[in-house]
Amino acid sequence: MQFSEISATTRALALPEVVFEILAHLAAQADISPQQVQASLRACTLVNRTWFFDANTFLYRTPFIRQGRGSEAKIEALVRTLTTTNRGHYVRSLSRCKVELWEIFTSLDKLFQACPRLSSVELCYRSGQSGHLMEPLDTEPFRTLDWTTARGLANIHELDLTSVSINSVTKEDTAYTEAALNCISACTRLQKLVTSRADWSNIRTISKHLNDLSISFVAPPDLKTSFALAPSLVNLTNLHLHHAPQALPSYAFAHVLAVHCRSLVKLDVCGESVTSSTIQVMVRNNPGLTSIHLRNCPDSYTAAVLEHPPPNLEFFDMGVVDSQLILKALSLCPKLASTGKSVPRNNNTAEFWQNFMEKARQIQELHVERWSDFYSKDLFFDTVLPRLGPQLVRLWFGWRDLLGSDELERVLTSCDRLQVLRAPVKGNGQSLVRCFKSVASKSRLREVKLFGDNVKFCDDDKRRMQRFLPSLCNFST
Numbered sequence: 001m002q003f004s005e006i007s008a009t010t011r012a013l014a015l016p017e018v019v020f021e022i023l024a025h026l027a028a029q030a031d032i033s034p035q036q037v038q039a040s041l042r043a044c045t046l047v048n049r050t051w052f053f054d055a056n057t058f059l060y061r062t063p064f065i066r067q068g069r070g071s072e073a074k075i076e077a078l079v080r081t082l083t084t085t086n087r088g089h090y091v092r093s094l095s096r097c098k099v100e101l102w103e104i105f106t107s108l109d110k111l112f113q114a115c116p117r118l119s120s121v122e123l124c125y126r127s128g129q130s131g132h133l134m135e136p137l138d139t140e141p142f143r144t145l146d147w148t149t150a151r152g153l154a155n156i157h158e159l160d161l162t163s164v165s166i167n168s169v170t171k172e173d174t175a176y177t178e179a180a181l182n183c184i185s186a187c188t189r190l191q192k193l194v195t196s197r198a199d200w201s202n203i204r205t206i207s208k209h210l211n212d213l214s215i216s217f218v219a220p221p222d223l224k225t226s227f228a229l230a231p232s233l234v235n236l237t238n239l240h241l242h243h244a245p246q247a248l249p250s251y252a253f254a255h256v257l258a259v260h261c262r263s264l265v266k267l268d269v270c271g272e273s274v275t276s277s278t279i280q281v282m283v284r285n286n287p288g289l290t291s292i293h294l295r296n297c298p299d300s301y302t303a304a305v306l307e308h309p310p311p312n313l314e315f316f317d318m319g320v321v322d323s324q325l326i327l328k329a330l331s332l333c334p335k336l337a338s339t340g341k342s343v344p345r346n347n348n349t350a351e352f353w354q355n356f357m358e359k360a361r362q363i364q365e366l367h368v369e370r371w372s373d374f375y376s377k378d379l380f381f382d383t384v385l386p387r388l389g390p391q392l393v394r395l396w397f398g399w400r401d402l403l404g405s406d407e408l409e410r411v412l413t414s415c416d417r418l419q420v421l422r423a424p425v426k427g428n429g430q431s432l433v434r435c436f437k438s439v440a441s442k443s444r445l446r447e448v449k450l451f452g453d454n455v456k457f458c459d460d461d462k463r464r465m466q467r468f469l470p471s472l473c474n475f476s477t
Contacts, residue, residue, distance in 0.1 A: 020054050027058040036474070112152025122160035145182055153186040161195040177202075197244045200225070200253075208232045211263075214240035217273075220250035230260040238266040241273035242295070251275055258282035270295040280304035291315040293340065299325060309333050315340060315365075323347040330359035338365035338394075343373040350379055357387045364391060369398035377401075381410060389414030397423040402452055409435040416442055422449045429461040440468040447474040 026040055044055035112118065145153070161180050177199045184193065190207035199219040206229055213236055221229065239261070241254060254274040264286040269279070279301050283289060289310040294301050294317060302318045302325045309332045316329055317340025326342055344352060353375060366388060371377035374384055392415045397403065403411070405427045412418070412435055425432060432450065436443070448465075450457075457477045465475055 019050055023051075023054050023058050112148055116152070117155075118152065119156060120158035121156055122162070145186055150186050153183060154188050156187045157189060158192040159183065159187055159190055159194070161193070161198075192238075196242075197247070203229070206232045209235070211235050212238040214238075214242075214268075216242045216244040216247070217250045217253070218244045218247045220248060220253045223252040223256070226253045226256040230256050233257060234260050235263060236261050237263055239264055240266075240268040241270070242268070243270050243272035247272070249273070251278065254278050255281075258285065262286060264289055266291040268293040268295070269297075271297045271301065274301075276300040276304045280307055283310060284308040287311065289313060293317045294319055302329070306332055311335070314338065316342070318342040320345050323352050327352075327355055327359060330356070330363075335362065337362055338367075339363070341367045341369055343369070348373070348375050350375060350383070353379060353384055357384065360388060361391075363388060365394040365396075366392055367396045367398075370400050381407070385411065385414045390416060393417055394420040395422070396420075399424050399451070402426040405431040405435055408432065409438060412436065412439045412443075417444060419444050420447045421445060423451075425450050425452045429457040432457075433461050433464055436465060437468055443469055443471070445469055445472050448472060448476075449474075450477050 023041070023044060026037060026044075038059070041055050041059040045052045045059065047055075161183060180195065180198065181200075181203055184190070184203070184207075185205050187193075188207055189209055191209050192212035193206075193210060194214040196216045197218045198215050200217065200221045201219045203221060203225065208231070210233060213233070220226075236257070239257065241250060250273050254269070255278050258274075258278045258281040261282070262285055264282070265288055267282065267286075267289060268291075274282075276298070279294075283292075283305050284307075287308075287310050290312050291314065292305060292310075293315070294305075297319060299321050302321050305316070306325070306328055309329070312335055313333045314335055314337045316333065316336055316338075318325060318329065319341065320343055323344035323346055326339060326344060329339065329342075330336060368374065368380065371380060374380040389411075395411065395415060395418060402424045403426070405425075408423065408425055411421075411423070416439070436445075436448075462475060466472060
């Protein structure tokens with residue numbers, strides 16, 4: 001009897017720990033399938049009191065609201081829920097949010113008071129032709145930075161300043177520039193920074209912990225300022241330099257990064273932000289690169305990369321280049337698993353694709369923007385897909401050429417290792433579901449995105465997809 005009582009007590013005490021582990025495992029999949037995870041967490045709150053308290057902690061940690069009709073009302077309802085007495089303490093577990101969800105807060109100090117554990121902030125709103133949809137974003141909290149705001153920003157690890165920048169002719173440019181630089185200087189623990197149309201002509205300091213930088217300059221720092229910032233940027237692992245319209249080239253800043261950065265893993269650049277010689281130095285000094293994306297760059301940039309190709313390069317998007325450069329990349333990079341959207345500018349023939357397939361033994365990801373990139377639609381379906389299909393893990397189709405039900409079924413039957421599929425399709429939901437059902441017994445699909453003008457999946461179609469594709473965790477149309 002005593003043993004039974006001890007066992008029952010032990011089991012009762014262990015139950016909350018088991019529940020927490022289950023919910024933590026579920027919440028860990030939020031990045032893959034946020035909508036489904038949020039729905040599951042809401043259902044978990046209705047089980048009993050134990051599940052309610054634990055599930056709420058995860059439910060309000062990263063609130064997800066799909067953009068679309070009625071999303072504004074859902075956002076307002078979420079904010080009201082978080083600010084009520086009985087759920088007020090759950091908001092303290094929030095770690096990520098977009099400020100567009102928090103228009104109820106008149107300034108950032110209210111946000112940081114309610115969310116002391118906040119580590120990621122996106123100060124974003126979408127741009128329209130006549131201004132912004134979230135127009136009344138006040139820059140004053142960023143310009144004054146009271147003690148509460150400064151302390152909150154000091155704990156931020158990820159900062160997205162996409163809209164706090166020179167982004168509209170109706171805005172006061174100077175105020176937005178000053179606000180952005182004040183935010184950056186206050187984020188002393190910043191690890192990831194994303195900003196578009198940035199003006200860094202007056203920047204003085206930046207976090208020494210920064211390892212992920214995505215930036216588009218409208219006014220880059222000069223050479224002297226770039227060298228002053230270099231010690232804080234030596235730990236960069238991800239670098240994305242893109243180009244704002246009518247912006248000044250950022251060649252000096254990029255050259256300083258090429259000389260000082262030795263830990264880059266991912267590199268994404270365009271021809272207006274770097275030169276071919278800078279690319280060559282950057283690749284030579286960073287042998288650990290696994291991903292390189294060249295956007296609208298001349299052939300000389302690809303040739304510069306292949307002068308000293310990183311031994312572990314897995315992704316190399318060259319864009320539209322000479323066909324021989326694509327074949328050379330496949331020969332020199334033994335671990336190359338994807339050439340992204342690389343397509344031949346010349347010699348786009350059946351013979352080229354035959355050579356491509358002979359060298360592409362390690363390719364696991366294929367991007368098909370248009371049939372003409374593969375010489376013809378028949379060549380892709382009759383030659384390329386049967387040859388590369390058995391080794392493909394990810395397949396991305398562009399939006400221009402729709403796949404019918406028969407073509408989609410050929411893709412699924414040819415790619416038995418496929419885990420990620422993105423495709424524009426035509427037809428009704430029932431016919432498309434039948435395509436997936438035909439390969440259900442051996443399918444490894446985990447993520448599917450289908451889109452098209454007349455595609456309509458009802459709830460029953462989606463439930464059938466989940467039933468006969470058990471490993472599928474993200475399905476969207």
